[in-house]
Amino acid sequence: CDFYVLDEFKLGNIMSSSLINLISSDKAVDFIKSSIKEHDDCKVCSFKNLCRSGCRRHKDFSDNYKNRFCESFKFFYSKNISKLIEIANIVKFR
Incomplete structure (x- = not known):
């Protein structure tokens, strides 16, 4: 979602980090957890x-x-x- 293309949500750079490391980072996991709360x-x-x-x-x-x-x-x-x-x-x- 382009609404979250902000520095505060940046996970890293796919040229210098693996995708697995980026999507399993604390920041990514916290974002997903906050998104699924209902x-x-x-x-x-x-x-x-x-x-x-x-x-x-x-x-x-x-x-x-x-x-x-x-x-x-x-x-x-x-x-x-x-x-x-x-x-x-x-x-x-x-």
Whole structure:
């Protein structure tokens, strides 16, 4: 994600470090751990498999990782889930 192309998130240089060392660094692991944290509502949400608690950038870390678009996602998915399933079945069986 280009929103995290900042010095504070830099893992290193692939020309001087191995990819394994970069992605297993403490900084990388901490970033991933903070990204997968989810709000308690996500644990019981029927649309969790679709939004996967949303993008880290849209989570409010001061509100137990609540995604600011949660209600919008729920509204969209509830109105369009049958169409999304239909599209998925068309693609799956092609």
